[in-house]
Amino acid sequence: MSIATRFVMRISRSASANQKLGIGFCQRRFMRVLTCEEQELITEVENVKNRRFVALWGNGDYGRLGLGSLESKWRPALCSAFGDGNLREIACGGAHTLFLTDTGNVYAAGLNDYGQLGVSDGRSYTIDPFEVSGLPKDIVKISAGYYHSSAITESGELYMWGKNSSGQLGLGRKAAKVIPVPNKVDFLSEVPVKMAALGSDHSIAVTEEGEVLSWGGGEYGRLGHGHKSSLLGFLSSTSEYTPRLIKGLEGVKIKSVAAGMLHSACIDENGSVYVFGEKAVQKLGFREGNTISTPSKIGELPFAEEVACGANHICVITRGGELYAWGSNENGCLGTGDTHSVHEPERVQGPFVRHSVCKVSCGWKHTAAISDGNVYTWGWGGAMGTFLEDEHSSGGQLGLGDDVDYVEPTMVDFGGSVKALQISCGFNHTGAVLEFN
Numbered sequence: 001m002s003i004a005t006r007f008v009m010r011i012s013r014s015a016s017a018n019q020k021l022g023i024g025f026c027q028r029r030f031m032r033v034l035t036c037e038e039q040e041l042i043t044e045v046e047n048v049k050n051r052r053f054v055a056l057w058g059n060g061d062y063g064r065l066g067l068g069s070l071e072s073k074w075r076p077a078l079c080s081a082f083g084d085g086n087l088r089e090i091a092c093g094g095a096h097t098l099f100l101t102d103t104g105n106v107y108a109a110g111l112n113d114y115g116q117l118g119v120s121d122g123r124s125y126t127i128d129p130f131e132v133s134g135l136p137k138d139i140v141k142i143s144a145g146y147y148h149s150s151a152i153t154e155s156g157e158l159y160m161w162g163k164n165s166s167g168q169l170g171l172g173r174k175a176a177k178v179i180p181v182p183n184k185v186d187f188l189s190e191v192p193v194k195m196a197a198l199g200s201d202h203s204i205a206v207t208e209e210g211e212v213l214s215w216g217g218g219e220y221g222r223l224g225h226g227h228k229s230s231l232l233g234f235l236s237s238t239s240e241y242t243p244r245l246i247k248g249l250e251g252v253k254i255k256s257v258a259a260g261m262l263h264s265a266c267i268d269e270n271g272s273v274y275v276f277g278e279k280a281v282q283k284l285g286f287r288e289g290n291t292i293s294t295p296s297k298i299g300e301l302p303f304a305e306e307v308a309c310g311a312n313h314i315c316v317i318t319r320g321g322e323l324y325a326w327g328s329n330e331n332g333c334l335g336t337g338d339t340h341s342v343h344e345p346e347r348v349q350g351p352f353v354r355h356s357v358c359k360v361s362c363g364w365k366h367t368a369a370i371s372d373g374n375v376y377t378w379g380w381g382g383a384m385g386t387f388l389e390d391e392h393s394s395g396g397q398l399g400l401g402d403d404v405d406y407v408e409p410t411m412v413d414f415g416g417s418v419k420a421l422q423i424s425c426g427f428n429h430t431g432a433v434l435e436f437n
Contacts (some may be wrong), residue, residue, distance in 0.1 A: 037251070051435050052086040052355045052421070054079045054099065055414065058397030058429030059382065063096050063127030064110030065429060070127060074396035074403065076432070078416055081107075081129045087433055092363075092426030093144030093198075098151075099129050104139045106151050107131040114147040115180030116162035122180070133181045135159060145198030146427070151182065156192025156208060158185045166201045167241035168216030175241070188213070199259030199309070204266075205243065210253030212266055213243035220262045220278035221293030224248060227412030248294040249274065260309030260362070266295070273316055301346050310362030310425075315369075318347065321356020323348040323369060332407030333365045333379030339407060351376060363425030366397050368432075369409065371420035375399070375432055376409035383429055389390045397428045 056065040063070055064402035066079050082101065089100040096110030096117055107129035108117040117123075120134035124356040135160075135276040141152040148162030148169060160169040169175065170185045188205070196205040202216030202223060217236055224246040230258070249266070252274075257266040263277025274295040303319040313327030313334055324345040325334040332339050335348040352371055360369040366379035382395005383403035395403040399412040414434065422433040 010068040052088075052102075052433060053435070054082075054087045054090050054229035054431060054433050056090075056092075056097065056429060056431040057399040058426070059095075059394050060429075061394075062095050062111040062125040064097050064426070065431075066097055066099065066107075066109035066127070066129045068128050072394070072396050074339060074399070074401050076399050076412060079129070089142055089422055090424050090431040090433055091142045091144040091149075092361075092424040092429055092431050093149065093184050094146035094200075094427045096130075096144060096149070097426065097429070097431060098132075098142045098144050098149055100142045103139050104154075106135055106139050106142055108132050108149070112180075115178050116144075116149050118149060118161045118180070118182050120181050132161075135182050141195060143196050143198045144424075144426070145203070146200040148198055148203070150196045150198060150203070152193050156194065158188050158193045158196060158205065159183065160185055160203070166217035167239045168198070168201050168203050170203060170215045170241070170243045170263060173241040180403050185243065186325075195256060197257045197259040197264070197309075199264065200261045202259060202264070203243075204257045204259050204264050206254045206377035210255065210269065212246045212249050212254045212257060214246055214264065215240040215243045222259075222262050223295070224264060224276040224295050226294045244293065248276075248362065256307060257310040258307045258314075260314070261311045261364075262355035263309060263314075264311075265307045265309055265314055267307050267316075269299075269302045269318060271305070273298040273301055273304045273307060273321075275314065278312075295321050298345060306360060308360045308362040308367075310367065311364045313362060313365075313367070313426075315348075315360045315362055315367060317357050317360055321352075321358065321371075323352050323357040323360060325367070331365045331405045333362070333367050335367060335407070335409050337408050348409065351411065352409065359420075359423050361423045361425040361430075363430065364427045365396060366425060366428075366430070368423045368425050368430055370420045370423055370432075371409075373437070375412040375414075375420045375423060377412055377430065378406045378409050380428070381405045394426055397425070397430050400429060 027362050057073040057076045060072040086102040091098040099107040109129045119130045120133040138154040139151045143150045150160045161179050161182045165177045192208040194208050204214040253269045254266045265275045276292045276295045304316045306317040308315045315325045326342045326345045329341050355372040357369050357371045368377045377398040381398050381403045417437045418434045419437050
């Protein structure tokens, strides 16, 4: 069976399940993509000199892919901006992307309407990665939220920049609403930070000692501090302007954290998962009430190693490499084979029955994972149901050569002998750090 035949059969099943696209559109589009973008990627990969590199795909508005243009990509495209330098990590945000090199330098591309790129010249966007201004040269971790960004140094210092309307930068109540260059979070100057996760308007971090702090917009309890809604639905306190210790997790040593749109999650040293925040229509595995304003343990999971949050869904990787997902299942973002919401953790099967999962990332309504060195994606493909007249769409974030939805994990073809090391999902774009096998 030819590649094109296999593709058309796959799209037929996916489109039929979602009642969106006919085979005619898919077949016409695929043949163009296969002969151009896929061959282009194969050639680019073969010409890469350094062992580790980054590929991006999806919406290209405002240059968020860092590829030197505003063009969207339905298949992975090599980012050649870093020459022979190895990349350590990528972080995809709302409409911007951060890149971390092996030398500890941070670069950014995409939209800069709230200063989320951290460049000092005031540009509104950039199509090529620019070095973030004023950061130390020993950055080891990066994170991108919807409109804000962060970086952590080797010694555990946290720097943040971008939108600050809800205090999500943790710089204090008197700080400006927009911070266009990195600022050190002085409140944590004596507390080494191990990891930070950024949501839409809030931030959460775990220290080297396993303590968890959160700050920013507190709507729906996503900070975990017990904020309660009034009878009229308003919060008694909407924001925390400096990092605040989550008391509900005192005495619990946390090893990782994740932030979604209106919820957060973390994993302790014993592999238990805690969630807090918005859970309308029982999205997050609890059946009573609309929010969880303090950390609540999910009891139906094996030992957890990694957690990721999307807009309204959560994914967890267990010690055995199994992937579990629950929450809203719009566009099939849970990968369970349909679009029905899941109220309890459900194992994602398909290719992951045979091969364990080591990395997972959640976007707005799409998900990506690494298994056996390969990247798999599923969920929202980006289309609103039809292709636009100019044969471009707002999506392509699955990297599968189209913009339709996939309700099961489907492998992304990079066209060469490469191994995926890290994956990151933004609102409607995706990036991966890869190396040659």
